Amino acid sequence: MTRLNGGLIDRSQTLSFSFDGKSYRGHPGDTLASALLANDQRLVGRSFKYHRPRGVISAGSEEPNALVELRNGARQEPNTRATVTELFEGLVANSQNHMGRLEFDLLAVNDWLAPFFAAGFYYKTFMWPKAFWEKLYEPAIRRAAGLGSLSLQPDPDAYDKGFLHCDLLVIGGGAAGLAAALTAARSGAQVILVDEDFRLGGRLLAESHALNDAPAVGWIAGVEAEFATLPNLRVMRRTTVFGAYDHGIFGAVERVSDHLATPGKRVRQTLWRITTKHSILAAGATERHIPFANNDRPGVMLAGAMRAYANRWAVSAAQRVAIFTNNNDGHRTACDLVAKGVDIAGVIDTRSDAKSLGAYPLYAGAVVSNSRGRLGLRKIEVTRNGQTQWLSCGALGVSGGWNPNVHLSSHHRGRPVWSEALQAFVPGIGGPPGLSVAGAALGQGSTQAALISGAEAARDALVDLGIPATLPVLPHAEDAPQTLQSYWHVPGKPRAWVDFQNDVTVKDITLAHQENMRPVEHLKRWTTLGMATDQGKTANVTALAVMAELTGKSIPETGTTMFRPPYTGVSLSVLGGGDSGEDFRPRRLTPTHDWAAAQGAVFVEAGPWMRAQYYPRAGETHWRQSVDREVLATRAGVGLCDVTTLGKVDVQGADAGEFLNRIYANGMKTLQVGRVRYGLMLREDGFAYDDGTCARLGEDHYVVTTTTAQAGAIYRHLEFARQCLWPELEVHLISTTDAWAQIAVAGPKSRALLEQVVDDFDLSNAGFPFMACAGLTVCNGLRARLFRISFSGELAYEIAVPARYGTALMARLVALGKDLGATPYGTEALGVLRIEKGHAAGNELNGQTTAQMLGMGRMVSTKKDSVGAVMSRREGLVGETRVLVGLQPLDPSLPVVAGAHLFAEGAAPKTETDQGWITSACFSPHVGSAIGLGFLADGAARIGEVVVAANPLERQSVKLRVVPPHFVDPEGGRLRV
């Protein structure tokens, strides 16, 4: 065990966990990475392309190397960063991206084949033959270059989404963020403080510096105690703000229970949408490394991370370590490690005038030029003035300076600018409005500067909002100036890694330069630099510097690094926010749903609705048996079907008739009160939009019905017409789809059944003829609406009652109709009945058909202007000859398949000879065979002809006779009895 003294871990408790099947121990407060290091496990994975042994590099979310498959079973998650994975009892992790054992990866052969895997090798190598790509190259590459594997099981956890609003959002809970939140929260503003870590403090937790001559954790504890008393402040730990969006909206993911073995009754993660007036980015900085030959061995890590492991997690990656630096920050790590009793092999500083700041050997004006150690660092080669020597060490901390975490500030086309003084990109102009940057993210790297800049940024933001704020008394802290000599990579022949996760080396960048892939955009795509899950957080700026050196240009001339959301990976599950499976969208239930369920109905999704599909009875083993029975019972007696889902729009006002005249292709103004008319709506481009009935209940009162699927769109369309096209008309609309339960009562005995429920109402054919409508009362005083309309072709009615009475009415009708054979039917029978009658429905009104095709061309009035009327008379639409016909197989045992295309007998089935297609098909118990509806070229003139329905998907070809589209009662006599 390489545990040191101190640290912010709870040694009173021990947690056991496993890595690659082996058991280890850690403590609460550990991350998986710190616990692995504490157990001397430097090797944690294999690299993406070359399968090189890799270890932990960082102590934060920028980690490119230490990616593991966390958990097992359905919860297994690949590419999880060990550096931000909180340790919990029973944690199971496995290394990834290797074949065979981690220590002896068979695919490490890729490393020997490295010359073949240079930049752009995909583009160059797998060009030919084309057919090989899908079958051979891609599967092989995917297997070799995977980044972990999926469980292939459904995600068992729940996710949620939430909305928050505030005056000020503070992103980052380090020195700057805490000072900003404290300043703002004391002023009374609504403040949200978000930090990705499970503990507030940021770099303060990783440093040994004192605040007011006491450990920083004391000051943090005091601030947190005050936070707890401020109701206007919400502190969100384990939460990552991943993107800045329009108008002050930020996306954040809270890892609610990722630190637990299983979420239990809680959600796993929550997607937060935070709307704020101002925001402060205090995301700190990410240390950069200095590429040198073989700099990717386990044990080589960032010096600041090494210091964090020592101070916060009481871990050293090895007993004896070295530091390679171009600035004083590396010396700080050496000093802290010395204080913890770690043996320092040496501090190798590129600066020839570097001064030692502690008790360790200093190699000034020197570089680390190579390393050894197959599965972990054993020694480093130090070169000074052309002289080389080897130093033994188990870990090397590299410090090449710090890059401000400008990411969110560049999410709105903000361009970072190069700071010559800091030798880093800092937030520039542009970026999300209302976002200011503080602390190390702004290049204010000292603790004192970070505290002050955070507090000032908060005060300035509040002044902008008109909220008076005063700066808090901030603790005294270190204020060491940045001392850095830019040094980007150590020249040398062996490979020196720039992007660890995607295995991009200095050589690859050199090759990209040679091949003229010099703009950063090309460099990125040619080498895959920065395209891995870490998005090049530790690589991009260094790569840019290497390219700048090769082109002889300055870094800002070479390019800049832009960042897009997300800051770190976001799972699709949490973006869905729980909207999956049954919760994918709202499920609407019809008024009679529970009643139908009690009858044993099978349900089907119809748009957002669940509708009864059919009602199986004892002894029925196939759905067709139930459906045929329901159809025959309706045609012989009376059937009942809940048709509430059809859209209903109440249209009222003095100009209601004029309004509907402009909406429908056919006239509605002349409709008499108490009558219903079939109506066809067109889209403005002249194609058929929707159909339904329009009932006139009063002089100024119409009720429009729409199809179930288009109910929402038609309502929107009607409001568009009312508000945008003809605002001068006095007309008002309201959707009443959910207000009225509507039941179709169809069949020759429907009148006999309804007579038993209406209150003193004349239902005779003369008193209430076909296409009549009326308001009335039923069942002793219940207000209702009755429409004598028919979708089935039988004598039929639709009766509407307030939605809450839907179930009671259905139950009453079934009970009263027992002797009449009243039979509830579902959507399948509804479909069969309407196909038999030749009524168009969604399949025929699919947005690609016209009134003419539907056989309703003459309904489009030329005497008035209505939506789509002008365009429906276009040459191309008028010339359309395909019309709706009925189709019946010559051999009654053969099926009719919707979607099959129609051809003349003997014609080769291809696009040129295509004559139409089948839109709807079913088995008709009335006809005794399958039947279909379809659009056929010149169909009206071809009644009696035989055509062929080709269904190449099932290698079927069936001869069909063309018949009129009405299989039942073509004269319509049954409707009018």
Add this chain to the structure above:
Amino acid sequence: MLIPHPLLGLRDAQEFVYLGDASLLNRPDGMAEGAAEAFGDYVYLRDNPAGVHRELWFHEQGDRSWLVVTRDTTTHEILGAELARDVALAAKGGAA
């Protein structure tokens, strides 16, 4: 995005359904001379500016108002929002 609804204040764009160019308000008269050509333009021709754009949004999850929103398509800055009904009435000479 947030849309400043003239009656309801700032509302989340998720509450709205987008339609497109506000030129859809200018529907030609279907009974007039040259209606076929006018409708061809009305239905199919749209400007697609990079910059200030007037467009129609429907507050479907709200008060069901159609709005004319003026938005800069390059920055998503919302420069204004009016009730489409008011805009249409004004275009018709204030007829009510």
